[in-house]
Amino acid sequence: xxxxxxxxxxxxxxxxxxxxxxxxxxxxxxxxxxxxxxxxxxxxxxxxxxxxxxxxxxxxxxxxxxxxxxxxxxxxxxxxxxxxxxxxxxxxxxxxxxxxxxxxxxxxxxxxxxxxxxxxxxxxxxxxxxxxxxxxxxxxxxxxxxxxxxxxxxxxxxxxxxxxxxxxxxxxxxxxxxxxxxxxxxxxxxxxxxxxxxxxxxxxxxxxxxxxxxxxxxxxxxxxxxxxxxxxxxxxxxxxxxxxxxxxxxxxxxxxxxxxxxxxxxxxxxxxxxxxxxxxxxxxxxxxxxxxxxxxxxxxxx
Amino acid sequence: xxxxxxxxxxxxxxxxxxxxxxxxxxxxxxxxxxxxxxxxxxxxxxxxxxxxxxxxxxxxxxxxxxxxxxxxxxxxxxxxxxxxxxxxxxxxxxxxxxxxxxxxxxxxxxxxxxxxxxxxxxxxxxxxxxxxxxxxxxxxxxxxxxxxxxxxxxxxxxxxxxxxxxxxxxxxxxxxxxxxxxxxxxxxxxxxxxxxxxxxxxxxxxxxxxxxxxxxxxxxxxxxxxxxxxxxxxxxxxxxxxxxxxxxxxxxxxxxxxxxxxxxxxxxxxxxxxxxxxxxxxxxxxxxxxxxxxxxxxxxxx
Amino acid sequence: xxxxxxxxxxxxxxxxxxxxxxxxxxxxxxxxxxxxxxxxxxxxxxxxxxxxxxxxxxxxxxxxxxxxxxxxxxxxxxxxxxxxxxxxxxxxxxxxxxxxxxxxxxxxxxxxxxxxxxxxxxxxxxxxxxxxxxxxxxxxxxxxxxxxxxxxxxxxxxxxxxxxxxxxxxxxxxxxxxxxxxxxxxxxxxxxxxxxxxxxxxxxxxxxxxxxxxxxxxxxxxxxxxxxxxxxxxxxxxxxxxxxxxxxxxxxxxxxxxxxxxxxxxxxxxxxxxxxxxxxxxxxxxxxxxxxxxxxxxxxxx
Numbered sequence: 001x002x003x004x005x006x007x008x009x010x011x012x013x014x015x016x017x018x019x020x021x022x023x024x025x026x027x028x029x030x031x032x033x034x035x036x037x038x039x040x041x042x043x044x045x046x047x048x049x050x051x052x053x054x055x056x057x058x059x060x061x062x063x064x065x066x067x068x069x070x071x072x073x074x075x076x077x078x079x080x081x082x083x084x085x086x087x088x089x090x091x092x093x094x095x096x097x098x099x100x101x102x103x104x105x106x107x108x109x110x111x112x113x114x115x116x117x118x119x120x121x122x123x124x125x126x127x128x129x130x131x132x133x134x135x136x137x138x139x140x141x142x143x144x145x146x147x148x149x150x151x152x153x154x155x156x157x158x159x160x161x162x163x164x165x166x167x168x169x170x171x172x173x174x175x176x177x178x179x180x181x182x183x184x185x186x187x188x189x190x191x192x193x194x195x196x197x198x199x200x201x202x203x204x205x206x207x208x209x210x211x212x213x214x215x216x217x218x219x220x221x222x223x224x225x226x227x228x229x230x231x232x233x234x235x236x237x238x239x240x241x242x243x244x245x246x247x248x249x250x251x252x253x254x255x256x257x258x259x260x261x262x263x264x265x266x267x268x269x270x271x272x273x274x275x276x277x278x279x280x281x282x283x284x285x286x287x288x289x290x291x292x293x294x295x296x297x298x299x300x301x302x
Numbered sequence: 303x304x305x306x307x308x309x310x311x312x313x314x315x316x317x318x319x320x321x322x323x324x325x326x327x328x329x330x331x332x333x334x335x336x337x338x339x340x341x342x343x344x345x346x347x348x349x350x351x352x353x354x355x356x357x358x359x360x361x362x363x364x365x366x367x368x369x370x371x372x373x374x375x376x377x378x379x380x381x382x383x384x385x386x387x388x389x390x391x392x393x394x395x396x397x398x399x400x401x402x403x404x405x406x407x408x409x410x411x412x413x414x415x416x417x418x419x420x421x422x423x424x425x426x427x428x429x430x431x432x433x434x435x436x437x438x439x440x441x442x443x444x445x446x447x448x449x450x451x452x453x454x455x456x457x458x459x460x461x462x463x464x465x466x467x468x469x470x471x472x473x474x475x476x477x478x479x480x481x482x483x484x485x486x487x488x489x490x491x492x493x494x495x496x497x498x499x500x501x502x503x504x505x506x507x508x509x510x511x512x513x514x515x516x517x518x519x520x521x522x523x524x525x526x527x528x529x530x531x532x533x534x535x536x537x538x539x540x541x542x543x544x545x546x547x548x549x550x551x552x553x554x555x556x557x558x559x560x561x562x563x564x565x566x567x568x569x570x571x572x573x574x575x576x577x578x579x580x581x582x583x584x585x586x587x588x589x590x591x592x593x594x595x596x597x598x599x600x601x602x603x604x
Numbered sequence: 605x606x607x608x609x610x611x612x613x614x615x616x617x618x619x620x621x622x623x624x625x626x627x628x629x630x631x632x633x634x635x636x637x638x639x640x641x642x643x644x645x646x647x648x649x650x651x652x653x654x655x656x657x658x659x660x661x662x663x664x665x666x667x668x669x670x671x672x673x674x675x676x677x678x679x680x681x682x683x684x685x686x687x688x689x690x691x692x693x694x695x696x697x698x699x700x701x702x703x704x705x706x707x708x709x710x711x712x713x714x715x716x717x718x719x720x721x722x723x724x725x726x727x728x729x730x731x732x733x734x735x736x737x738x739x740x741x742x743x744x745x746x747x748x749x750x751x752x753x754x755x756x757x758x759x760x761x762x763x764x765x766x767x768x769x770x771x772x773x774x775x776x777x778x779x780x781x782x783x784x785x786x787x788x789x790x791x792x793x794x795x796x797x798x799x800x801x802x803x804x805x806x807x808x809x810x811x812x813x814x815x816x817x818x819x820x821x822x823x824x825x826x827x828x829x830x831x832x833x834x835x836x837x838x839x840x841x842x843x844x845x846x847x848x849x850x851x852x853x854x855x856x857x858x859x860x861x862x863x864x865x866x867x868x869x870x871x872x873x874x875x876x877x878x879x880x881x882x883x884x885x886x887x888x889x890x891x892x893x894x895x896x897x898x899x900x901x902x903x904x905x906x
Contacts, residue, residue, distance in 0.1 A: 093690040
């Protein structure tokens with residue numbers, strides 16, 4: 001199926017002789033607008049554009065909890081053995097050094113990378129990441145799944161309903177400007193960013209909790225998504241998917257740390273941080289399960 | 303010359319009020335369809351789109367053996383001295399480690415990279431790589447040639463005519479799912495993938511054979527393209543261009559190995575593998591010629 | 605604001621039934637053509653296309669000195685502590701080795717990277733880089749500024765008025781073919797490329813000079829842009845922004861060296877070369893100021 005959003009834009013411009021008018025009229029900024037204005041109802045890949053005219057393709061979830069969810073990013077661990085090496089776009093290849101405490105700064109800059117179609121095989125960030133939204137949804141999808149399999153193969157899916165992004169200037173780009181993902185910027189537990197309650201679409205608090213190591217289950221509460229957690233050594237982590245930390249060894253349940261990780265450096269440096277602390281995919285001690293280790297984390301806005 | 307494919311799509315949609323109809327009608331999936339449906343006859347850059355709506359630009363060869371060949375990938379060695387370092391997109395920058403036996407997995411995933419215009423200066427892979435086709439063509443073009451010089455400057459060009467891709471679910475993406483380019487997945491010679499006879503468009507079996515080192519000429523037969531060859535140490539190589547191996551030191555005539563290469567690791571790791579084993583471009587012993595070492599390998603489908 | 609260039613192309617094609625005609629008629633090749641033909645007057649992001657049909661988005665400066673300036677590249681130093689490491693697209697990650705004297709060759713090949721919107725957060729090169737032009741403009745913009753802030757936040761802006769590119773086949777791509785940015789290709793001062801006088805739009809010769817270390821002020825003359833300077837050790841540097849070297853320690857005021865830098869290798873290897881020789885951002889000895897160190901260099905054509 002081809003999605004004709006891009007063409008609709010051109011059409012409007014032709015048929016109504018309105019090319020110079022207020023642009024918001026023609027060009028969907030988000031999957032939500034696409035759904036509401038053009039009555040588009042199918043999940044799939046669509047073309048959207050930003051207020052500044054950047055045209056990009058991404059995936060729309062048009063059915064979950066009313067639909068209108070725009071995929072804006074994915075965090076994919078290509079090699080958990082590699083510590084801040086190639087493919088670590090969120091944590092950076094230079095994250096191992098205290099000279100670069102913010103790594104690449106991907107969480108709060110306008111650099112984009114990857115493609116929607118490869119979002120479960122590589123890191124992905126599109127311009128939708130800095131568009132205004134209200135809520136966030138997260139999917140955990142096994143690596144290398146094709147687009148049409150994402151929904152059925154995902155083993156954890158949840159979303160927020162509190163419209164919390166309104167309190168942080170409308171997107172994670174601005175939220176992470178306020179709460180930088182940067183080594184040394186604060187301490188645990190005083191300086192965590194927000195923890196927001198979530199509603200599960202696939203999975204539940206128990207299955208969510210069991211994705212992480214047993215030690216983490218005693219040091220976190222499921223049913224939340226947490227932004228910019230700090231760990232004992234003052235390293236910063238971008239997202240704790242499905243949990244609110246109650247302890248400070250957050251590198252075992254949070255991802256996307258950008259910058260320096262002092263403990264046994266660089267062993268906690270990488271897109272999935274210290275998920276393999278007690279062995280790769282072992283689900284013992286502090287180690288996460290193989291299932292969550294080998295799945296991409298897809299981030300949506302609405 | 304601008305190629306108006308993308309605009310034709312929009313036009314159809316405007317003039318015939320058919321935006322909601324079966325999309326295959328408007329949007330060329332391949333250079334073959336572009337030639338047959340739109341009577342396009344000139345070699346050059348065109349916009350194509352996939353069934354899922356991804357629009358991309360690539361090169362069409364509209365004249366060789368009936369025309370309709372779509373460029374889907376190029377394998378470019380940016381630095382044969384660098385062993386699985388930057389620029390080794392097919393073999394990966396993490397290919398030197400047995401922990402990552404499949405490297406980046408580029409041969410069988412949906413990650414794309416590069417641009418058509420830079421296909422002789424950098425690795426290139428577009429969404430056409432996983433579109434359904436029947437045959438393959440290969441060009442060896444000196445590095446850094448501009449698009450309009452590719453055809454005249456290429457020193458080796460051949461294509462298959464057996465429609466062999468029909469037996470492997472229509473493309474190399476699926477072929478390499480069946481025959482993974484992964485360390486330790488099989489042994490030599492028992493587990494090679496298919497060798498398919500080729501017809502030469504530029505060059506011949508003798509000139510093809512002479513591109514590789516003299517030792518390789520005694521360990522291979524020209525006039526074929528081979529997929530997923532294995533070597534003595536159980537490393538896997540994606541493509542042996544123009545030859546069928548009869549021995550097992552295949553790292554000297556095959557390219558694009560993804561993953562670990564045990565022998566003198568990492569000396570055989572990289573997009574052009576062990577082409578410099580007895581010196582860079584020396585054409586002595588196991589070393590390939592300078593000509594083939596400094597040329598990109600362009601892969602087409604029809 | 606959406607800029608409707610891409611749509612104008614489609615429109616022309618629809619309304620006037622001229623899809624087969626001379627393409628130059630429809631499709632702006634540059635910001636200058638966009639300004640002259642379509643009377644576009646606002647600074648911002650627009651879609652342009654090349655003669656070979658590549659469509660890309662970039663920034664147009666429509667007001668400075670008559671307007672019509674196309675952003676074709678940016679040189680961004682992501683980590684001056686990293687010496688030819690990730691993010692050094694102009695100097696290359698392989699620039700530290702004498703085996704690769706030209707690095708990635710980015711100054712004279714058709715590889716493109718980055719996006720206009722992230723041009724102050726990452727290296728950027730678009731196909732406009734090899735389009736025919738006459739003059740060059742340069743902006744120094746603090747890192748991570750959003751597009752609409754570039755002009756007001758830039759602390760140095762200048763342009764040439766001599767139409768010097770006419771003497772070098774119309775662009776920097778060809779100029780650097782003639783003057784390769786390559787280790788060992790010449791000596792200092794005999795083999796520098798052209799130094800062209802500039803007119804300042806923001807800043808002046810004094811403020812320009814003060815951006816570099818005090819030692820450099822005694823070894824260069826402000827009021828020029830210099831291409832392909834050589835240093836004492838025969839390393840090559842692409843651009844000396846705002847200055848003409850009169851000595852040979854040019855790695856402290858020139859950027860974008862592609863290839864090997866022998867002195868204290870790899871300490872001078874990177875997009876901003878040896879700007880931190882006497883400490884990062886210290887502005888003492890040979891070290892550049894923090895202001896110029898933490899700003900992207902945007903390159904425009906007209």
